[in-house]
Structure formats: structure tokens, C-alpha cells
Amino acid sequence: MDDRAVVERQLGRAPRAFLRVAVRCPFGAPAVTQQSPYDTAGDPFPTTYYLTCRHLVAAVSRLEAAGAIERWTDQVAADDALAESLARATEEQRRIRHDLANGAVGREAGASLDLGIGGASRPERLKCLHAHVAFALANAGYDLGDRILDEIEQRWPDRCCTLETNG
Numbered sequence: 001m002d003d004r005a006v007v008e009r010q011l012g013r014a015p016r017a018f019l020r021v022a023v024r025c026p027f028g029a030p031a032v033t034q035q036s037p038y039d040t041a042g043d044p045f046p047t048t049y050y051l052t053c054r055h056l057v058a059a060v061s062r063l064e065a066a067g068a069i070e071r072w073t074d075q076v077a078a079d080d081a082l083a084e085s086l087a088r089a090t091e092e093q094r095r096i097r098h099d100l101a102n103g104a105v106g107r108e109a110g111a112s113l114d115l116g117i118g119g120a121s122r123p124e125r126l127k128c129l130h131a132h133v134a135f136a137l138a139n140a141g142y143d144l145g146d147r148i149l150d151e152i153e154q155r156w157p158d159r160c161c162t163l164e165t166n167g
Helices: 003-011 054-065 068-078 080-101 127-137 141-149
Strands: 020-023 030-035 047-052
Touching: 003 020, 003 030, 003 080, 020 054, 020 068, 030 127, 030 141, 047 054, 047 127, 054 127, 068 080, 068 127, 080 127, 127 141
Parallel strands: none
Antiparallel strands: 020 030, 030 047
16 A cells, blocks of 8 residues: 555545655554645645644644643743744744745745744644644654653554554
């Protein structure tokens, strides 16, 4: 099964703007994908790194349901090192999106290329921890994303949650 088909199985739908697998789980399945800044219709797709591992998606969803978006937004506001980590990652996100677009713009004339992680127009107001975890897994050294990821009790399951051969 090719990567795109595996990601489609993970998501339960065809992926939009899929470019490649950026990170694999310890079992070899896609865990994070890299997306094009635009889908085939020219619509912006502002999430450059997309978390696809079902185990991690569920774990981050539990964090968000427990109020982690607001808690981490408050911590970024109170901690200069975390704010700097987010600022560096936001600039890297923008650079990557511009590089991936390679001069192309979509229906929004390129405005989405300058959005933050997860498509945030105000990066200091976190809105999707899944995108921050995916960015951290795909880009070593993103302290804020790593700290969010560290809140997950078991980063990887004992068995693959995607591949038929492992479960």
C-alpha cells in the first residue's frame, strides 16, 4: 500500500494537498505528512504538517479537551523562551510554505503563505495543538511543540494503530 493510501485510511478520507510523509512512527506507518500550501483547486491549505497517526491524534485531542490550548497560550504569554520558540517556528513555517509554493499563489493571492502554524493569523493565540505537535515532530528543536508532545503519556502505542501487519 502506498503512503497516500495509508494516509487516506488513517484519515478516513482522501488527504487534501498531500505531498509526502514527513515523519513515520516506530512501526513505519505515516505519523506526520507534509502538505502543499494549496490543494489542486487552488484553495489554501494552511496546515503544512498534518498529524495522521491515530494514536497521537487521539492523545492530542484529549489534551485539547482538557483545556491545553488555553493553558499553553497562557504559558507562551508568560514565558519568554516559549514565546521565542513559537516565533522562530512561525518564521520557519512561513519560509517552508513560501518554498513549497515556489512562486505559486492560490485563490487568496498568496496571503495564506504568511499564516502561522496550523493557519493561525495570530500565532501567539494557539488554536490547534495537533499542528504544533506535527511541526515539532517534523522539525527538531521546536521547544513549545516538544513540551506539548511531552504531555502525552505514551508517545507511541505498543502496536501500530494503522498497519494491518501490526494491528
